[in-house]
Amino acid sequence: MTEDLQYVGGSYPVHDVAQKVTGELVYGSDFSLPGMLHAKLILSTVPHGMVKRIDASRAEALPGVVKVFSHENSPMDRFCRARIHPGQDLAEHDETLFSERVRFVGDRVAAVVATSRAAAEAAAALVEVEYEELPALLTVDEALASTDVLVHSTGNVAYESEIDKGERPDLGGAVIVSSSTSTPRVHHAALEPHVCIAQGHSTGGMTVWTTSQGVYAARTVIAELLDMEYHRVRVIKVPMGGSFGGKTEYIIEPVCAFLAHATRRPVKLLLDREECMIATMVRPATWTTIRTACTPEGVLLDFEAATTLDSGAYASSTPDYSIHMCKKVTKLYRVPHYQHQSRAVLTNTPVGGACRGWGAPEMAAATEIHMDRVAAALRLDPVELRLKNMVEPFDTDLVTGLPLGDARVRECLERGAVAFDWAARRARPAGRGRLRRGVGVAAGAHKNGMFGAFPEASNMSLKMNEDGTFELNASLHEVGCGIVTTMKVIVAEVLGVHPDRIAAGEADTATTPFDYGTYGSRVTYVVGECARVTAEKVKARLLEAAAELLKEPVVHLFTRDGAVHVKNDAERAVAYRDIARLSEMRHVPSIAASTTYYAVSNPASYSVQFAEVEVDCATGLVAVNDFLAVADVGRAINRGMVEAQYQGAVQMGIGYALYEHLDVDEQGRSGIDGFKNYHIVNAPDMPDIQVLLVEHEGDDGPFGAKSVGEIATVPTAGAVVNAVNNALGTELSDLPLVPERIIAALHAPEEVPACSSC
């Protein structure tokens, strides 16, 4: 069947590429409305305290300043930034628009609304805030030890869970290996800052334009907080400059909506870079210890892990995040017994929450660094050890009980090892000079949507226009990875019409049907399958109409190149535009269909990645010289974009392994306030990432396709760290491997330092 695919598997640019290269695309940050006001946040400068006094008089006296809002004159109802639907469990309503009790440096204290951004900024500097400081809990250890100081009254442990599955076999003679790995708090660093625009209407309703990954959830949070009926709140997704999970949760949308509601004016809230870094959300820092038992031959018998995660000042999605860290290993390795305790701990630090991979990159780093320790203990090659333990296609996930589907992770590892020339490279000595080379491998697993945890479904409709072109009506949230194009290609393949003949827009709660949005690795697998099913229905209608016209049974017909053809008769065909004319004349029913598609499975997506690094033992700087990412994608819908997604994900993973961290000092302040000191990998330091796709179609996604965007970054850091350890003969496991840590490991392993910025 695959060779018959006409459009699936080709390479297409993102749908709005022409507008992006010409600079004409209006992103959220470019968006403006007549009479629009500008808001500027005032953020807490102390990590924990009570706002004793706010004096906005000087600010409000400035020309152009409309009003200053704070806890004193705003609703104090609480909301959950991570709530994605009304009936959600695990949605801690712990946050208010503006805090009276501030819980981290960056907590929202107030907002100035003014007629210009400059006036809002100037006024914000004049708002005087006096704090009564409370003792701050800046580390999870302090938070866990504290009984009197609490970040929230419910206690400093936001969530605790334990998973214990399978039976522990007899461990007599087993080889026990222990490790502990820490991963840093990092920022998503999407290039476009967070932005939202809201307009209150005199009807009592409002419209919100946001660069969000889910408009329906944004509506839920806004409507519930402002006590409005859902139909009065219209949330529209606008073009965004990247997200990576950082725009999944609803942080500035409720604030902006409130300001618009209160002023009855359009209000734009655009954060600056420092505000994005400290006041939105971060990937939570984690600490994971692992203890495994395996046979002397290297077969895993037991896997026990414990994870502590730094939630930051509000629980956000970190309870769920911590649970998910327990659901990664058994997607990847067969193990008779798996036990994992995890806890999410509140601290007076920036808020942790959703970030690309949702716990998987964190857990993969810990697991894969550990597996290399096991391999070293058993004197096994890391590839060989992994092959002894990896899951097979159609295994069942021990922890979730869900089938893993056509899990091709072994094939990824085997083919990757050949393509990377692993054995030869691994055998080559690291060298004893200043520059030392090493290679590392790591594997990772991730999911495909939320089936098994949520009522995972998508809705959409597709209709043929009067000229034979098509329109897909779906709540798509393009984040830059080409999902609009993906949907077009899927529909195009089914209908036998070029993707350019299909229009697909983005989400708008007023006009597009319900969908959760772009996260959870659900778009290609669930939303894409919904598109395929919808297109199949439309195709059936086209075939029925054509059958009547051509006087041929439907089974004699097929679609291609914008027409219905008669099999084995190249001469006979009817073009879609002519069917459209008949439809217009009501001679055939309208060519349109709607679908609610319920996901039926949640298989695992896999990636195995190979890194070669060169470590400068004098400076501690690491160069990633070569990198191969092997991807179990099921089927590449848009081949070029799958490869490009992988290349970008690896870039993010290299940053996670080597550079990025957002620590706070003893005053709870982040020394990091922008790209000057938060280094994302730039072009000279990136190797050309090779991507190898493993394709098959044993799962329920469209044409066999599985998720890409998140899994792509899951194993990267582990591969890089393992390569560094291979080069140096070290056991580094505290990420990121900044030069200080590498130098310390080489010279004074007993005092490996924390990160510093300069």
Next chain:
Amino acid sequence: MGVTDVVTPVRLEDLVAALAAATPQTRLLAGGTDLVRSIRTPGSEPDTIIDLTGLAEFAYVRLDGGTLRVGATTTFTALQWDPLVREHALCLGLAAAQVGSVQIRNAGTIGGNIANASPCADGATALTALGAEVTTIDGAGTARTRPLGEILLGPSRTSLAHDEAITEFSFPALGPEHRSAFAKIGSRTAVSVARLSAALVVRFDAAAGTLDDVRVSLGAVGGAAFRASRLEESLTRLPADEATAQLFAEGCVAAVQESIPGRYSLPYKQHAAVGLAYDAWNMLALSPPCEPAWA
């Protein structure tokens, strides 16, 4: 919130007039790559900005007898590619090439780099090794020339008066027997603030095979770039060989240790100094490329 005025002198007389009107709240804009951000912080708006980028006559590199003269508004891009700099002050060209990104080098000027007085300023490290003097002009139209070390007092601190602008850097041009190098450790290959930088100038006596006129300057350790005089003396008259490279590296380590005793960053920087020293040494191309002894 006062309104900031911007004046853009295009001739020396205009500059003097502008400086004469300057107050302690006046700021000089020499490229803007640091200043533009800092003046946007509400509450720190200057009363006047004197935009020096209009002073085309101060963008030059000239050989004046044995002296190389670099105008203060010369951009890093200009320095990076300037043939006179390559020939007579290579370490300055190498330093310029490692400042920020292309965009920063196109706008940023050597005068701004010095006046901004960042301890990490790459230009300062190179000019220190070159023994640069700084010529300034003030609001009274008085020109003064003093050693760079007298200008740079510490992080963001200079001896420049509020009505004083740098107009030129001058230093003895390096001759054909001289070699010079600049090395830097950042946190990335390109576009990174120096965590440690070094400039090295030597005269190589080909007949004797030895070094003299050795000048070593270190940056991003302590408040401002400084000359490691003891190290310079200890290398004088030594052969340009691997053993000297090792002495040089050890000397750099000692200089770093003395400069920032007990500082949090010392454990790293004292080790990294070895790599930095070998990078600089190897750039001189006086001996076959060599590595730290432990390597």
Next chain:
Amino acid sequence: MQLLLTVNGMQYEVEARPTARLLDVLRDQLGLIGTKEGCGEGECGACTVLVDGRAVNSCVMLAVQARGKDVLTVEGLAQDGELDVLQQKFVEYGAVQCGYCTPGMLMSAKALLMANPVPSEQDIRIALAGNLCRCTGYSAIVAAVKAASGHDATPAMVLPGEAEELAAEVSTDPETLAIVQEVVEAAEAELIQGTPPAPEAFPSPGAPAMPPGAPTAPADPEEGE
């Protein structure tokens, strides 16, 4: 203050605060929103424009610094509706994902190619070092710049130009078209009389519509499913 600026070959007279950044004037006063602000401190390069042919960060440059100079923004790259070769290659090579860094990348690449028409890969990577991208890993961007400078490479993406070709739609065969035409005409006639035709009222295609020798059943009923 009054400023005279030349942007993309057009002269503009704008009234701006003396401390207005070039970025602010371009975006807020001239409506040239293609130039983006990603960091406001000259680190990410999203605001890159060319001033007298050199790439600068317009977020750390005052508008007054651009007086009397030629400013080129991403909006000025395409000429007469024709994309610049760099823009074209960015499309073809899949160098664009979220696209927020794209205008700055294009401008840095443009400055590079103006100064160095056949850069090496290392030249390209250094020229783009001040332009951060979080989506692509730079591979496709570097490939696109290489291609724009005449290096041979295979384009990754389906080109908009090719789209037409691929979308070459099959037309309805003449006999069937005649039927469609008849139906439409009949329907129009009836619509005028106010009675819509029933969907089943197709005229018989008649014998000639079935070409001689046509098989009565397909050889492979599954084909094309």
